[in-house]
Amino acid sequence: MRRADFPLLVRQPRLRYLDSAATAQKPAAVLDAEREFYETSYANPHRGAYALSTRATECYREARHTVAQFFGIADDGRLIFTRGTTDSLNLVAATWGRTHVAAGDEIVVTRLEHHANFVPWQQLALERGARFRIAELTADGRVDLDHLRSLLSSRTRIVAIAHVSNVLGTISPIAEIAALAHAVGALVVVDGAQGAPHLQVDVDALDADFYAFSGHKMGSPTGIGGLIGRRHILEQMPPYQTGGDMIALVGDDRTTWNVLPHKFEAGTPNVGAAVGLGAAVSYLERIGMDAVREHERTLIASAMAQLSALPGVRIYGPPANDRSGVVSFTIDGVHAHDLATVLDGERICIRAGHHCTQPLHRRLGVAATARASFFVYSDASDVDALIVGVGRAQAIFAAPPVSGIRAPLSTTPHAASVSSESR
């Protein structure tokens, strides 16, 4: 739909980039904006002793405003710029988590979480003596709301959930889950890494207490993302990192903190990337997020229909209408890693592995899946190339019939038998 806007894809016309869930290619609008900023307005912001620094500060402020608007946020101070989703989620765990989660409290995550929305909570629970609970999934890869509800109690402090699964593509009903969590007094932390690039996101309509996202999956440069929170919660939270920019007054024996959002942005900010992120969300807004969603829904429906028509292909997760532009699958007799290599030979980029979701893959019963994912530059010819490539891989591995290739092992791949011993 928009391939011509992406210089890397223009310069490599035969490349089929189907790994947008890992990171998105960059539109010229973003690259141009970042370059323009560095060439006309670059200095350290918030050091306004001269006009250039004032201009850099203004660019940074404008970028924040643009991004906040994209998420339906009127109060720019509620948007903290971070390095990305992982940084944002760790920020919440390290600040709100450490000050509000006590021994005997409970943290609830779900089975489909990316490690970035799983490990910080698991580790926080271990550190605080809290109970870490995992809401399981339905057979078609949605969060089982009945099970989730059964895990909630007055001891629940945090419910952490992905807006969109990076493996199954499942779009979770955040507002509904937030209502359940709020009913027991828990906060909802949403991993929006796969939501923000692909869906119209109004953070307050979702009723999320925290919404974390990564710019690079939305077409911005790497190293920038954000955390959106509620002002009164952010104001209560201790700082994440301390140092320059985040202080109000540094005495010899005490320090007071700057106002939001600066309290959470210690050090020289990644202002060039922030400008790029502003350009990325402007680019997406020009297309319209409803159009982005519809475009990807069409592609994913076509990809799933064609993949499921191939023999031996197994697709994980819900039907196309209930998922974002991600499809993960396995092929009998062709390991995902081998598929990725064969497709690479056709200039088709997919991901193979556990996609940073080992707890989910354990439940799926496979160590690795192949994943194709779409963005605004993907089109029907990408899907066609994928299908042809899968067929080619199946032909390479089509064996003279042999028994026992995929014989089950006597131990599971994830058994804890990681020991060496000798008699």
Next chain:
Amino acid sequence: MRPPSVPSPGDDVEATEAVGSPAPASAALEALYQERILEHFRHPRGKGSLSAPDVVATARNPLCGEDVTIMASLDRTAEGDRVREVRFMSDGCSITQASASMMTDLVRGRTPDAIDDLAALLRAVVRGDPAAARDETLGPLVALSALARVPARIACAMLPWEALAQGLAAGRRRPAASGQRPAVRSDPNG
């Protein structure tokens, strides 16, 4: 911006596909998925377990999450240990399984030091060392020299060798007579 007419690494250059192209050309793919490798994948030697192994070790590929568990029995002599038999268990990709299958054939009767040397030779081969690829001790492993053009998959080929090396190293750190059974984690991800 650079004018689009000037090719640079990463651009598609139709006439010279290999220029700056990180993707394996189809010749490299054909070399990788040649019959000598696929045959080991389809009919793996030494796949399974030993009832009374002297060495058990697992190595995991952090990239894809697959793992290989090897079991080995040793002949312990005054001159040192020799591998009597090796088995592997894995649901990994064709490269991992083919490498493991070849390994179980090749290491029989070898000392841990000789196995380390063979693993080092294989590592040199998959990294593209042409002299190493001519070494006759490679045997069927020479087929894996195709990985020099598909470097993303080198870890897959080395995984069974890492598991075996870690298992043998753990076995070597204690005298054969001792009844201790040290547990050594060999998963790089812990």
